[in-house]
Amino acid sequence: MARITLEHIRHAYSEKAKAAGDYALKEVHHEWEDGGAYALLGPSGCGKTTLLNIISGLLTPSDGRILFDGKDVTQLSTEERNIAQVFQFPVVYDTMTVFDNLAFPLRNRKVPEAEVEKRVNEILEMTDLAGMAKRRAQRLTADQKQKISLGRGLVRANVNAILFDEPLTVIDPHMKWVLRSQLKRLHRQSRFTMVYVTHDQTEALTFADKVVVMHDGQIVQIGTPAELFERPSHTFVGYFIGSPGMNIMSVAIDGATARIGDQSIALSAAPVLKGQGRIELGIRPEFIKLGREGMPITINKVEDIGRQKIVRASFCGQPISIVVPEDDDIPADAKVTFEKQAIGIFADSWRAMNETGRQEG
Ligand SMILES: Nc1ncnc2c1ncn2[C@@H]1O[C@H](COP(=O)(O)OP(=O)(O)OP(=O)(O)O)[C@@H](O)[C@H]1O
Secondary structure: OOOEEEEEEOOOOOOOOOOHOOOEEEEEEEEEEOOOEEEEEEEOOOHHHHHHHHHOOOOOOOOOEEEEEOEEEOOOOOOHHOEEEEOOOOOOOOOHHHHHHHHHHHHHHOOHHHHHHHHHHHEEEEEEHHOOOOOOOHHHHHHHHHHHHHHHHHOOOOOOOEEOOOOOOOOHHHHHHHHHHHHHHHHHHOOEEEEEEOOOHHHHHHHEEEEEEEOOOOEEEOOHHHHHOOOOOOOHHHHHHHOOOEEEOOOEEEOOEEEEEEEEEEEEEEEEEEOOOOEEEEEEEHEEEEEEOOOOOEEEEEEEEEOOEEEEEEOOOEEEEEEEEEEEEEEEEEEEEHHHHHOEEEOOOOEEEEEOEEEEE
């Protein structure tokens, strides 16, 4: 297990890169705790795999250093970094039995056979493969094979970190849920440092203690699931986390008041805004109250999603979504109020500070 330090890391696939836009990974400067469970979350192309490959040693960054427990490993191979990896598609030896596939990383490192037996049996239980330990891997289904890959990643007791690259893509939905919970439990027991790449917010939020949200080659926030939901640092986090995502509206700010069209919305404090950037107000659909009091909206559509309804509406010409409990009435001339504490003000996409220096919100 190791603390992972990413020291001013940048990466461009072209040697001619100069401008920030030429970098697949813009500057990353962070320290990840020993024993933490981190998820790298973001849409396709945002740089997750590039960052993971830099951590694993498959890729040497164009700039910066990577340290494990303070030791510079930037030039070390994957093997020398002593990490385990689980990829998107299964990597198994078809002619070996399930047991031997799981035992391979241990036998390869000359672990005594009694210890191999003990660890492999634990992993067989955990991955639900105990009933097929003696079968050859060849005839197994894709998701059984991927469970072997997961098991192989978890079987060694002394790795610095385990890296997972979208490991549940080929697993069926029910088993996905089971394996995710098992991985979380295993993390609590073993305290391995784990880094898990995914573009699926449910996967990230259920697996990780800390979610690293990436957008356009940058880390825009590292936080617990609650922090990402309640206090997104960037409009992208507000929009990407949550379903539906945060409502983001263009506003003008006048002291502790936001103005949208001819409406005035009271803020909990006046945000401090430097310069004349693009100013937006963010509020999650769960914190807009719909009723007969407040500011007028035009309802365009109501989606019934079981225990809740999602109201799609226009507010001062801007689209908004509102989450309403299933049994609430939706008046024809509905009005809205915004919960003051749940409002965030963003300047050029980043959360602005309020007068006391705290992040606005
Ligand atoms: N070998 C490569 N050569 C050139 N450009 C690359 C290479 N690998 C990735 N890129 C580019 O770098 C950027 C980041 O890609 P990366 O694969 O890290 O993103 P990702 O978030 O992991 O996406 P996905 O979820 O689709 O794998 C993308 O614009 C991609 O096109």
